[in-house]
Amino acid sequence: MRLIETEGLTKVYQREGHWFPSANDAMPAVDRVSLHVDKGETLGLVGESGSGKSTLARLLLGLETATEGRLLFGGEDVTRWGFKRLRTIRGRMQMVFQNSYSSFDPLFTVERIVGEPLSNYRGMLARERRCVVLESLDMVGLGAAYAERYPHELSGGQLQRVNIARALVLQPELLICDEPFSSLDFKLRRQMLVLLEELKIHLGLSYLYITHDLSSVSRFCDRVAVMYGGQIVETLPAARIAEDALHPYTRALLDAVPVQDPRLRRSKTGRPFGDPALPQGEGVTQGCRFCSRCPAAMPVCTTVEPALVRKRPFHEAACHLYANQIVKE
Numbered sequence: 001m002r003l004i005e006t007e008g009l010t011k012v013y014q015r016e017g018h019w020f021p022s023a024n025d026a027m028p029a030v031d032r033v034s035l036h037v038d039k040g041e042t043l044g045l046v047g048e049s050g051s052g053k054s055t056l057a058r059l060l061l062g063l064e065t066a067t068e069g070r071l072l073f074g075g076e077d078v079t080r081w082g083f084k085r086l087r088t089i090r091g092r093m094q095m096v097f098q099n100s101y102s103s104f105d106p107l108f109t110v111e112r113i114v115g116e117p118l119s120n121y122r123g124m125l126a127r128e129r130r131c132v133v134l135e136s137l138d139m140v141g142l143g144a145a146y147a148e149r150y151p152h153e154l155s156g157g158q159l160q161r162v163n164i165a166r167a168l169v170l171q172p173e174l175l176i177c178d179e180p181f182s183s184l185d186f187k188l189r190r191q192m193l194v195l196l197e198e199l200k201i202h203l204g205l206s207y208l209y210i211t212h213d214l215s216s217v218s219r220f221c222d223r224v225a226v227m228y229g230g231q232i233v234e235t236l237p238a239a240r241i242a243e244d245a246l247h248p249y250t251r252a253l254l255d256a257v258p259v260q261d262p263r264l265r266r267s268k269t270g271r272p273f274g275d276p277a278l279p280q281g282e283g284v285t286q287g288c289r290f291c292s293r294c295p296a297a298m299p300v301c302t303t304v305e306p307a308l309v310r311k312r313p314f315h316e317a318a319c320h321l322y323a324n325q326i327v328k329e
């Protein structure tokens with residue numbers, strides 16, 4: 001069952017501070033994205049910095065308004081819902097942000113931080129709130145003693161647990177985790193992913209797990225969507241990403257995975273990955289966004305934008321290399 005679904009979702013930011021408008025000014029940060037997360041599913045969203053992942057997350061949460069396209073939550077079209085009406089469903093999806101410390105008020109105790117959504121959305125009083133907060137802290141492995149602490153007294157891992165506890169108090173169905181553990185070291189990141197996995201089983205959660213690093217994706221996610229230049233360029237079962245990835249951009253991301261997970265490094269191309277400093281999509285108004293960095297670019301790639309098409313039962317890719325090819329199992 002679809003929990004959340006987008007159809008051609010697009011967000012264009014007008015660039016400010018330019019005297020002369022250029023074609024780039026209307027470059028969408030999110031460009032015709034059609035994606036879904038099923039109930040109980042963990043969808044990984046990967047792509048380098050600037051590819052539009054956070055903008056897509058904000059669109060899903062209704063924190064930004066789409067320029068075009070549709071957003072459905074639980075089968076209902078919520079695209080044109082106003083801010084007030086969206087509040088009624090916002091409790092059903094919550095966000096776990098990357099940097100906990102800066103997102104917390106340093107003068108608030110953990111109890112107040114975690115309980116804040118309860119006052120904002122449910123109008124709960126302090127005594128009722130405490131009970132829910134302690135329960136939520138317990139779920140993320142923090143004892144009641146942590147309720148009285150302040151953010152500066154906590155480690156990075158504990159702060160991230162508080163962040164998750166705060167996201168859980170409204171009993172959401174979907175957690176959107178935007179690079180939640182990128183400031184943590186490898187071991188801590190593993191522990192946090194195990195925690196998310198446990199919470200998923202106990203609470204029946206679904207996740208959109210946004211990351212720029214692929215090493216956690218194959219273990220933690222059911223399915224992965226790869227984003228480049230505001231577009232989804234490939235979606236496939238996460239466990240098969242190393243073996244099955246078709247898009248040259250996905251393969252390049254796999255090549256960039258640190259040695260910690262050598263399984264993911266096996267590249268089919270073995271070719272160098274364009275110029276990483278080149279702003280993606282810059283100057284590209286037609287053809288494939290990835291064309292200028294692609295080791296396999298063909299003349300058609302500069303003129304015709306490849307559509308995202310099905311290659312295997314649960315595998316879609318947007319690349320001319322596979323234009324007329326349905327991959328055999």
Ligand SMILES: Nc1ncnc2c1ncn2[C@@H]1O[C@H](COP(=O)(O)OP(=O)(O)O)[C@@H](O)[C@H]1O
Nearest residue numbers: 013014029047048049050051052053054055056
């Ligand atoms: N509020 C904003 N105003 C203007 N441009 C923005 C805004 N937020 C994001 N962008 C632009 O949208 C693109 C995608 O950004 P973002 O969604 O943050 O990517 P990611 O999360 O993948 O790093 C970038 O080019 C960024 O500069």
Ligand SMILES: [Mg+2]
Nearest residue numbers: 053054055178
């Ligand atoms: Mg981001």
